[in-house]
Amino acid sequence: MAGKKGNPLARILRAFRPGPAQEDMPHAEKPVEIGGTGDMPDAQDAVFLRELAGSAYDDIPALRRALSDFLRGQGLPAAYDSRLMLTMTEVLTNLARHPEDKPRHVRISLRIGARDVALDIADDSTPFSDFEEKRKAALQPHHAGETMRESGYGLPCILKQHSGISYVPAEKSADGLNHFRVSDARGDIAAPAPPAPPREARRGRVFVVDDDPVTLAANRKILGESYDVTAFSAAIDAVKEFSRNRPDIVISDLHMPEMDGAALRRALSVLPGGDVTPFIFLSAQSEGAQSPYINALGVDDFLCKPVEPAQLKSVVERLIRRAQQVRQSLEGRFHEDLNRYLKPALPERYGGWRITTLNRMAEAGGGDFTLHRETPEQMTVFLADVMGHGAQAKFFAYAYAGYLRSLFRREAGAEDPAAFLASLSDAVEGDAFLESIIMTCQCFRLSDGGRVDIASAGHPCPGLVREDGGGEIIEVAGPLPGLVAAPRYALKSLTLKPGESLVFATDGFLQSFDDKATVEGLFQRLAEAEAGDMRKPPLPTLLWNEFLAAQALTDRAPDDATLIIAEYGGTS
Amino acid sequence: MTAEAQLSVHNEDDYVLISFSGFIDASVVQMARPVLLEKVPPTCGHIIIDLAGVDFLDSHGVGLFVSLLKRAHANRGHLYFAGADGQPASVLRMVGFSNGDLVSYSADAKEAAQQAAAAKTDAEEPG
Known part of the structure; x- marks a missing residue:
C-alpha cells in the first residue's frame, strides 16, 4: 500500500479536508520503504517478481509475455495491463541501451494491492543524473506529427500513464539499487471502457x-x-x-x-x-x-x-x-494562428515571486489567455477563460483578448483587480458582441512582502499551498463580466509566507479530473490517488503531471487548460 | 524478422504499404530500419502503415513512424495509419499523432489505399 509518509500529494490534500491534523490521521497503510524490498506487500496482494542476472533483462519480449501471463486473470482492465507492459518495456529498453555501465542485476516487482498497483524496476547500472530535468522536459507537450522528433517519447508516455512516478538513485536507496517506480490508485485505474456504439460516419x-x-x-x-x-x-x-x-x-x-x-x-x-x-x-x-x-x-x-x-x-x-x-x-x-496569439505567457519571476505558467491549447477549445502589467511596486495578472468550443469560440477569445489588452493597458485603475473587473464589466454590458460571449476571469496583483490581492468574475477559486504541503481554498467570487449592472467585486487580500504558493487554474484544467470544477475537487482527487511519489517534485510538476495522467484516461474532447502557480520565495 | 513480429513492404503506384504484425518495440525497430531503408523508395510520397495485426507498440516504434512521416512529408505526401486499434492506437494518440494535415487514420489498408490514390490524383491535377 502506498503510504502517506512523504507523499506530497497527500500532504497537500490534508489541509483541504476537514478533520484531524496530519499527525493524528490514522495510518491504515504501511509506510513505504524506499529501496530494500520496496513497499511491503500485504498477504492478499498479487506479486509478480523477476530477479534477472547478467543480460537476461534484455529479452524484453519474453518479459512482456511473462508479465502478460501474470496479468491475465488479475482483473485489471486490459488497457491498464497494456500501460504496465509499455512502462516496463520503456524502462528496460532504456536500461539496455543508455547507461554507461549496463546493469548486471535487474529486479522487476509488480504488486497489485486492494487499493493500488505499484511497479518497481530496480537496477545496479549507472543512475540517471538528471532525472528531474528529463521529467520536466517530458512534461512539455509533444506532438509527434509537429515536432518530427524521432526519439524522446518514452518518458512522456510513462508520465501520461501513471499518477505516481518516482526515481531513486542507488546512493539514496537502502539496497544500493536504482529504483524506477510507478503507481496508481485502484480508483484511478479506469474500468474497461464500454464498447463505443458503432458510429456511422456522416454520409456525404x-x-x-x-x-x-x-x-x-x-x-x-x-x-x-x-x-x-x-x-x-x-x-x-x-x-x-x-x-x-x-x-x-x-x-x-x-x-x-x-x-x-x-x-x-x-x-x-x-x-x-x-x-x-x-x-x-x-x-x-x-x-x-x-x-x-x-x-x-x-x-x-x-x-x-x-x-x-x-x-x-x-x-x-x-x-x-x-x-x-x-x-x-x-x-x-x-487555430494555429489564434493559439499563437492567445498562448498564455507570464514572466517567470517578479520580485520575490516565482511564477510558473503551464498551458495546453486545444485544437478546438475555447480560449484561455493571460495579460499582465508590471510596475516597480506590483504586477497585475489577468487570467481569462472564454467558454465554448470550436473555431467560433477561439475567434471570440481572440477578439476579446485584443479588446482586453487595450483596456488593460489604458485603464488607469488596472492595478486594482476589483476595480479593473468592475470597469471591464461595465464595458461588456454596453457591448452587444462582448455580451454574447461567456467568459470567466480572475485578476490578481502580486506585491512585495508576499501580498496578493485577488478579484474574481465567475472563475474557479484559487488554492493556497503552504510550505508544509497543507493548503486551503481562497474563497473569492464575483459575477461574470456584463452579467449585472455596476457590479462590485470583492477584493481578497492575503500575505504569503516564503515557500507558500497560490494555484490558479481554468476550468479546462480542473475538469480534466472530474466535473467538480474547483481547486478543492482537484486536491481531493490527489489525496485519494495515494500517488506514492517518494520524493517531493516541484508543485507545478506535480499538478501538471496529474493533469497529463488524467488526460490520458479521458475521452473528453480536450479544452484549453491553464495552470498558474505563484510561489513566494521571500524578499527579493 | 522474428516469429512474433513480421514486416512486409509493398510498393504500389500511388503509395507504399508497410504492414507490421505482432509487436513493434526497440528490437523490431532495429531490424526494421535497414529493411525499410532498402525497400521504401526515397521518393515515395504516400505511406500506409498497416497496424491491423499489431498488438503492442512502444516509443521506438513511434520514432520509426516519425522517420517515415518525415519521408512522406519531404515528398509532399501523407502518412496513413490503417487498422490501428487497442494499445497501438492509444500510444499513437498519447504522443500526439492526430488526424490532420500530415497523418490520417483509416479503418483498414484498403480504405487508406483509396485515400492515398485520391490524394495523389488531386496532387497531379493541373491547377
Missing part, C-alpha cells in the same frame, strides 16, 4: 439537378449507395434547399428550362458556403467542357453524358474528399 450529401427524369433517377441510384442524394428537376428548388441543407457537392445538368446550370452555379455562389461547395456539370453538350464561359463560373469538373457509374462515383468521392482536406487545412491554420 449530394444534390443532383437535371430536368431529365431518367438521368436524375439513374444518378440517384448510382450515388445513393454511398451518399444521401437529393434530386431536383428544377434548379430553383436546389437553390432554395441549399441554405437549409447544405450539400457536400452539386451535380447539375447544363441546359435546363427556366434556370439553367450556369444560372444555378451563379445563384449558389452568392449563398454562404456556396462558392466553396464543389460543383460539377453533367451535360450531353461536350463542347461546354472547353467553354471559357463555363470555366469562368468556377466549376470543379465537367462530365459528359452518358457517364460511367464508376467514373461518376470516383469524381464525386475525390472532390468531396479534397474539399474536406482544404477545409481542415484552413481551419488548422486558423
Whole structure:
C-alpha cells in the first residue's frame, strides 16, 4: 500500500479536508520503504517478481509475455495491463541501451494491492543524473506529427500513464539499487471502457439537378449507395434547399428550362458556403467542357453524358474528399494562428515571486489567455477563460483578448483587480458582441512582502499551498463580466509566507479530473490517488503531471487548460 | 524478422504499404530500419502503415513512424495509419499523432489505399 509518509500529494490534500491534523490521521497503510524490498506487500496482494542476472533483462519480449501471463486473470482492465507492459518495456529498453555501465542485476516487482498497483524496476547500472530535468522536459507537450522528433517519447508516455512516478538513485536507496517506480490508485485505474456504439460516419450529401427524369433517377441510384442524394428537376428548388441543407457537392445538368446550370452555379455562389461547395456539370453538350464561359463560373469538373457509374462515383468521392482536406487545412491554420496569439505567457519571476505558467491549447477549445502589467511596486495578472468550443469560440477569445489588452493597458485603475473587473464589466454590458460571449476571469496583483490581492468574475477559486504541503481554498467570487449592472467585486487580500504558493487554474484544467470544477475537487482527487511519489517534485510538476495522467484516461474532447502557480520565495 | 513480429513492404503506384504484425518495440525497430531503408523508395510520397495485426507498440516504434512521416512529408505526401486499434492506437494518440494535415487514420489498408490514390490524383491535377 502506498503510504502517506512523504507523499506530497497527500500532504497537500490534508489541509483541504476537514478533520484531524496530519499527525493524528490514522495510518491504515504501511509506510513505504524506499529501496530494500520496496513497499511491503500485504498477504492478499498479487506479486509478480523477476530477479534477472547478467543480460537476461534484455529479452524484453519474453518479459512482456511473462508479465502478460501474470496479468491475465488479475482483473485489471486490459488497457491498464497494456500501460504496465509499455512502462516496463520503456524502462528496460532504456536500461539496455543508455547507461554507461549496463546493469548486471535487474529486479522487476509488480504488486497489485486492494487499493493500488505499484511497479518497481530496480537496477545496479549507472543512475540517471538528471532525472528531474528529463521529467520536466517530458512534461512539455509533444506532438509527434509537429515536432518530427524521432526519439524522446518514452518518458512522456510513462508520465501520461501513471499518477505516481518516482526515481531513486542507488546512493539514496537502502539496497544500493536504482529504483524506477510507478503507481496508481485502484480508483484511478479506469474500468474497461464500454464498447463505443458503432458510429456511422456522416454520409456525404449530394444534390443532383437535371430536368431529365431518367438521368436524375439513374444518378440517384448510382450515388445513393454511398451518399444521401437529393434530386431536383428544377434548379430553383436546389437553390432554395441549399441554405437549409447544405450539400457536400452539386451535380447539375447544363441546359435546363427556366434556370439553367450556369444560372444555378451563379445563384449558389452568392449563398454562404456556396462558392466553396464543389460543383460539377453533367451535360450531353461536350463542347461546354472547353467553354471559357463555363470555366469562368468556377466549376470543379465537367462530365459528359452518358457517364460511367464508376467514373461518376470516383469524381464525386475525390472532390468531396479534397474539399474536406482544404477545409481542415484552413481551419488548422486558423487555430494555429489564434493559439499563437492567445498562448498564455507570464514572466517567470517578479520580485520575490516565482511564477510558473503551464498551458495546453486545444485544437478546438475555447480560449484561455493571460495579460499582465508590471510596475516597480506590483504586477497585475489577468487570467481569462472564454467558454465554448470550436473555431467560433477561439475567434471570440481572440477578439476579446485584443479588446482586453487595450483596456488593460489604458485603464488607469488596472492595478486594482476589483476595480479593473468592475470597469471591464461595465464595458461588456454596453457591448452587444462582448455580451454574447461567456467568459470567466480572475485578476490578481502580486506585491512585495508576499501580498496578493485577488478579484474574481465567475472563475474557479484559487488554492493556497503552504510550505508544509497543507493548503486551503481562497474563497473569492464575483459575477461574470456584463452579467449585472455596476457590479462590485470583492477584493481578497492575503500575505504569503516564503515557500507558500497560490494555484490558479481554468476550468479546462480542473475538469480534466472530474466535473467538480474547483481547486478543492482537484486536491481531493490527489489525496485519494495515494500517488506514492517518494520524493517531493516541484508543485507545478506535480499538478501538471496529474493533469497529463488524467488526460490520458479521458475521452473528453480536450479544452484549453491553464495552470498558474505563484510561489513566494521571500524578499527579493 | 522474428516469429512474433513480421514486416512486409509493398510498393504500389500511388503509395507504399508497410504492414507490421505482432509487436513493434526497440528490437523490431532495429531490424526494421535497414529493411525499410532498402525497400521504401526515397521518393515515395504516400505511406500506409498497416497496424491491423499489431498488438503492442512502444516509443521506438513511434520514432520509426516519425522517420517515415518525415519521408512522406519531404515528398509532399501523407502518412496513413490503417487498422490501428487497442494499445497501438492509444500510444499513437498519447504522443500526439492526430488526424490532420500530415497523418490520417483509416479503418483498414484498403480504405487508406483509396485515400492515398485520391490524394495523389488531386496532387497531379493541373491547377
